[in-house]
Amino acid sequence: MSTPDAPEASTTQQDTVYAHLRQWVTVGRFQPGERLKIRTVAAEMGVGEMPVRAALQRLAAEGALVNVPNAGVAVPRLSLPEFDDLLQLRMLLEGEAAERGAARLDAAGQKSLGALCKRMARSLARGDSSDYLGANEDFHVRLYQAAGSPLLFALIDTLWLKAGPISNQLFDTPDASAVLNDAHEDLMKALGRRDSAGVRRAVEKDIFVAGQFLRRRIQQQKVSR
Template identity: 65%
Template sequence: MKTPAPTQQDQTYARLRQWLTVGQFLPGERLKIHAIADKLGVGVMPVRAALQRLAAEGALVNVPHAGMTVPKLSLAEFDDVLQTRLLLEGEAAERGAHRLDAAGLEALLALEQHMCNALAAHDAKAYLYANELFHLRLYQAAASPTLMALIETVWLKVGPLSNKLFEVSASLRVINEAHGDAVMALQAKDSAGVRRAIEKDLFVAGQFLRPFCGG
C-alpha cells in the first residue's frame, strides 16, 4: 500500500518540531502564529494545528493571555531529562555503532568537522544543526524506531535550552571533544567506547546548561 503524502499540516508540524529540537526557539519565548506562518509560507491554520499538537506532547504550553510559549525547565526537570537521555542515547549509540556502515561513518566524520568549523566561526545555528544530524544518524543506525521516537520526544524538552551553550565561553572549548572521541571509537569498532563518548557529550553539555534552569 502506498504511503499517503504528508499534508501541509504534517509538514508544518515536522518543521516546528525540528526548530524546537535544535534550539531555534528559546525557553519562555512566545510563538506568534502569523510570524511563523509568514516564515514558512503557509496559512495560519496549519501553524495553529501544529502548535496545538506540540502542546499536547508537552513541547509547548498554552499560557493564558500569552498564547503558545516554550516552557522553561526547572532544575529537577532538567536533571530528569538528562538522566533519561543518558539511558536512551547511550543505548542507541552502542547499538548504532554495531550496525553503522562505511558510508555512515564517513557522514559522521564530515559532521564532526562541520561542528569544528561552526565553533571556530561561533555559529550556534550551524553547530546545533550538525550536532542534531550527528546524533540522529548514529542513533538511526540502531534500527529501533521505538528507541528513536523516545529520544526525539526527550529532545523536544531540552532543545530550546541548547543555545545557552554559546553563552558560556568555557563550553566552546570542550563541547565538541566527545564527538571526536565517538568517531575514533567508531573507527576502532569499539561500540562501548562510542556509548561512553556520547554519554560524556550529554553530561558535559548538561553541566553548562544546568545554571540556566529554574529552581
Template identity: 75%
Template sequence: MNPTPSSPVPSEVATTTQQDTVYQTLRQWITVGRFLPGERLKIRNVAADLGVGQMPVRAALQRLAAEGALINVPNAGVTLPVLSVPEFDDLLQMRMLLEGEAAERGSLRLQSEQLAHMQALSERMAKALADLNRDEYLAANEDFHVLLYRASGSPLLFHLIDNLWLKAGPISNQLFDTPDAAACLNDAHEDVMQALEKRDSAAVRRAIERDIFVAGQFLRRSATARRPNKPIKPD
C-alpha cells in the same frame, strides 16, 4: 528527517498535508533550539516565517502543546516551557541512558559510508565552534547523533530519544552563552570517531554519555539562573 528550518511550506499543498508539514517544521525548529525557553510564539509571526496561513500554524502549535513541547497561556497563545533544575537533571539522566544505549547498538551496525559521513559532521562541528556559529553547530550535532542512533535499528528507541530532544531543544540554544563551552564541546565527538574506528561499542557509549553530560553542565547553569516567566499580556 524533518524539513529544514529555512524551507517555506508551499501554500498550495492540501490542507492535511500542509498541517503535517507545518507541524514537522515547527517541531524541528524547537528541537534544534530555534526558540528560547519562555519565548512566546505568535501565530501570525510564525505563519509569516513559514509562508502559510494562520490555520495550519494554530493546529500545529496546539498539537505540540498537547505533546508537552509548548505551554498554553490563557488569552495569550503558547510559550516554550522553562525547565526547573530538577526537570533538567531528570531529562539529562534519561538522555544519557537512552542515547548511550542507541549509540552502543548503532556502532555495531554502521557502514563505511556512514562512518565517513559522521567524520565529516564532526569536522563541520569543529569549524562551527571555531566560528561561534551556534545554528551550524546544533544542526550538524543533530545530524551526527541521528545517524548514529538510527543505525541502532530500533525505531522505538529513536522515537523516545526524539521526544527528549523536543524538551531539550530550547535550552540547547544557550550552549554558546558560556565562552569556554566551545573549547570542549566537540571533544566527545572526536572520541566517538576514534572508538568507531576500533569498533569499540562500549567506548562509543561512554563517549556519547560524556558528550551529553558535559554539554549538560553548561546548560544546567542556564537552568539554574533562569527565573519563572512573568505573566504574559494578551495582544
C-alpha cells in the same frame, strides 16, 4: 473533482507545518519562556495562520509547548529537577542507541559521521551556533538510526523535543565552545577501534558535559527572575 481533494491537501500542509515547527523546537530555534505568535510564525514560514495554529496546539498537546491563558502558546522553562531527569534519561537511552548503532554502522556511515564531526569543529571555530546544532543533530540521528530500533529512536526524539529550547543557551557560555566537540572526536576514535562501548561512553560524556553548562544557565536564570 477538486472539492474531495481539499481536505487531504489541507492535512498535508498541516503535517508539513507541524514537522517544520517541531524541528525548529528540537534544534533550539525558540528560547525557553518565549511566546510564539501565530501571525509572526506564519509569516516567517510563508503559510497561512490556520495550519500554524493547528501545529502549535499539537506541539502543546505533546508537552513541547505550553498554553498560556489569554496569551497563546509559549516555550516552557525547565526546572532543575525536570532538567536533571531529562539529562539522566537522555544519557540512558542515547547511550544505548549509540552502542547499538556503532555495532551496525558500515564504512559509509562512519565516513559521514567523520565529515559531520569536522563540520561541527569548523562551526564552533567561527561561532556559528545554528550550523553546529544542525550538524550535531544530524550526527546523532545517523548514529542512533543505525541501531535499527524505531521505538528507541522515537523515545529519544521525544526527549530532544523537550531539550531543544535550552540547547541554544550553550553558546551563552564562552568556555563551552572549547569543549563541545571533544566527545564527538572521542566517539570517532572509538568507532575506528570498533569499540561500541567506547562510543556509548563518548555519547554519555557529550550529553553530561553540555548538560553541566546548561544546568548552570538554569540556576542563573532562576536567581535573576
